[in-house]
Amino acid sequence: MRRGQFPLSNLPAWCVFNNITFTGVSTADIEGRGFGLIADDALSNENDEQPALLTIPKELILSAVGVEEYAKENKDFRQLLDVAGRQSLRGDILLFLLTQLVLSSPDYDGGHGAGTAWTQYFKLLPKEVPVPTVWTESELSLLTGTSLESAVSAKLNALEREFSRIRDATRDLSRWAELIETNETITLSDWIWLDALYRSRSLALPQSGESMVPCLDLVNHSSSATAYYEENSDDGVALLLRKGASVLKQEELTIDYGHEKSAAEMLFSYGFIDSTSTAKSVVLPVEPMDDDPLAKAKLYTFGSAPVLRIIDSDTGVPQWDAPFVHLLCLNDEDGLHFKVLQETDGSQSLKMFWQDADITAKAGNMETLTQGHELCQIFRLRAVSVVLETIQQQLEALIAYDEGGTSIGGERPYIRQAAVQLRVLEKDLLERALQVLEQEKVQLLEDKAVMAYLAAMNATQQDDDNDEDFA
Numbered sequence: 399m400r401r402g403q404f405p406l407s408n409l410p411a412w413c414v415f416n417n418i419t420f421t422g423v424s425t426a427d428i429e430g431r432g433f434g435l436i437a438d439d440a441l442s443n444e445n446d447e448q449p450a451l452l453t454i455p456k457e458l459i460l461s462a463v464g465v466e467e468y469a470k471e472n473k474d475f476r477q478l479l480d481v482a483g484r485q486s487l488r489g490d491i492l493l494f495l496l497t498q499l500v501l502s503s504p505d506y507d508g509g510h511g512a513g514t515a516w517t518q519y520f521k522l523l524p525k526e527v528p529v530p531t532v533w534t535e536s537e538l539s540l541l542t543g544t545s546l547e548s549a550v551s552a553k554l555n556a557l558e559r560e561f562s563r564i565r566d567a568t569r570d571l572s573r574w575a576e577l578i579e580t581n582e583t584i585t586l587s588d589w590i591w592l593d594a595l596y597r598s599r600s601l602a603l604p605q606s607g608e609s610m611v612p613c614l615d616l617v618n619h620s621s622s623a624t625a626y627y628e629e630n631s632d633d634g635v636a637l638l639l640r641k642g643a644s645v646l647k648q649e650e651l652t653i654d655y656g657h658e659k660s661a662a663e664m665l666f667s668y669g670f671i672d673s674t675s676t677a678k679s680v681v682l683p684v685e686p687m688d689d690d691p692l693a694k695a696k697l698y699t700f701g702s703a704p705v706l707r708i709i710d711s712d713t714g715v716p717q718w719d720a721p722f723v724h725l726l727c728l729n730d731e732d733g734l735h736f737k738v739l740q741e742t743d744g745s746q747s748l749k750m751f752w753q754d755a756d757i758t759a760k761a762g763n764m765e766t767l768t769q770g771h772e773l774c775q776i777f778r779l780r781a782v783s784v785v786l787e788t789i790q791q792q793l794e795a796l797i798a799y800d801e802g803g804t805s806i807g808g809e810r811p812y813i814r815q816a817a818v819q820l821r822v823l824e825k826d827l828l829e830r831a832l833q834v835l836e837q838e839k840v841q842l843l844e845d846k847a848v849m850a851y852l853a854a855m856n857a858t859q860q861d862d863d864n865d866e867d868f869a
């Protein structure tokens with residue numbers, strides 16, 4: 399669907415009309431960052447008595463409350479929400495944005511209700527968002543071997559499923575069905591773009607929760623941010639100068655999108671990597687073992703996506719955290735059992751037991767629960783081996799692409815640069831983690847209890863082999 403246009407020069411009038419105030423700051427086009435906020439004159443904050451730089455009334459906050467208010471006003475949106483929404487706040491906000499896409503398009507010929515302040519503002523939002531879900535095929539290939547390779551592909555599959563669910567759900571709503579199914583005026587790529595807008599522009603407000611806030615979403619990021627935002631239940635949201643901050647005339651004002659976010663998270667959510675950010679971590683998916691008869695039960699009880707998180711530390715020695723790996727390494731013969739129990743209301747539930755104690759609610763705590771067990775060093779060795787193998791495979795994929803991977807060409811330079819930055823960061827962290835784990839594995843293999851256990855296992859294996867030979 400063709401997207402509407404709203405030049406930045408029209409924004410001040412729209413703000414006056416909608417009670418948004420700018421004090422001493424203006425919007426501007428910032429090289430390499432899209433729109434941003436700059437200071438009209440030098441600003442400094444030595445005390446807390448500074449007026450807000452930007453205020454946005456609460457009626458304009460697009461949050462759970464904002465979506466419900468709009469559903470009361472617009473019957474067409476309400477119907478869409480009733481059939482395809484109300485599963486997650488994110489999903490509802492995306493349906494709201496979808497409605498704004500329709501209402502603000504030059505192709506719109508009526509029938510979906512009247513526009514709102516957001517309909518006009520929506521036209522100002524960037525047509526290109528640099529997050530990987532909207533990258534081209536050749537740009538995506540630059541992520542081969544990074545933690546984002548599987549994360550982006552999983553996200554794209556999820557978006558495809560969401561869009562096809564919306565198409566199915568709206569079959570009986572003639573106006574939506576015409577746009578989505580019959581004329582294909584709204585396509586999967588529109589949905590992917592709306593998701594990218596939401597991901598790169600939403601923020602968590604203390605009272606309204608996950609929200610989008612017009613004009614506040616024009617403020618760019620810096621890890622040495624000069625501004626911050628506050629929500630006030632009566633007045634809405636305000637942008638304020640940080641205490642001790644000083645900004646030169648025409649200098650950009652920034653907020654911190656989250657300095658604890660990793661490079662991969664920044665690239666995934668916002669389409670850039672802040673090279674000054676200190677947070678270094680890699681999150682990799684953990685696969686259950688193919689030959690594990692308890693794999694499904696373990697995954698079900700664990701209840702969330704199994705991942706391995708490698709985190710850098712101040713000392714340069716990476717740490718790792720992977721609660722599922724500790725569960726993955728335990729078996730029936732160690733004392734891990736599953737039972738299907740009949741509840742008093744007649745329903746059935748799967749319960750997990752460790753040494754006969756019900757630990758269903760503690761599936762993420764296996765490392766602690768196995769402490770003190772006579773085989774705890776063996777369990778640790780198994781976990782370390784799984785983590786080592788996961789890291790080794792990831793590094794092999796990264797290195798194979800670096801050495802031989804050729805992209806098709808035509809990738810946008812800033813995307814190529816961001817992907818290279820991610821590759822370098824992740825390779826460095828994985829290599830250091832590998833070293834630490836290899837050392838730990840050597841130490842574990844020298845542990846007396848481990849040596850005795852492995853010797854006993856070898857002897858049993860040899861007996862079995864001999865029996866088989868005789869047979």
Ligand SMILES: C[S@@+](CC[C@H](N)C(=O)[O-])C[C@H]1O[C@@H](n2cnc3c(N)ncnc32)[C@H](O)[C@@H]1O
Pocket residue numbers: 430431432433434523524527528598599615616617618619620667668669670672
């Ligand atoms: C919340 S919006 C900020 C306003 C945005 N620049 C615009 O034109 O509407 C977030 C997006 O701004 C851009 N951005 C913000 N901070 C940046 C930075 N430090 N470096 C590069 N791009 C940045 C990224 O494209 C990001 O997805």
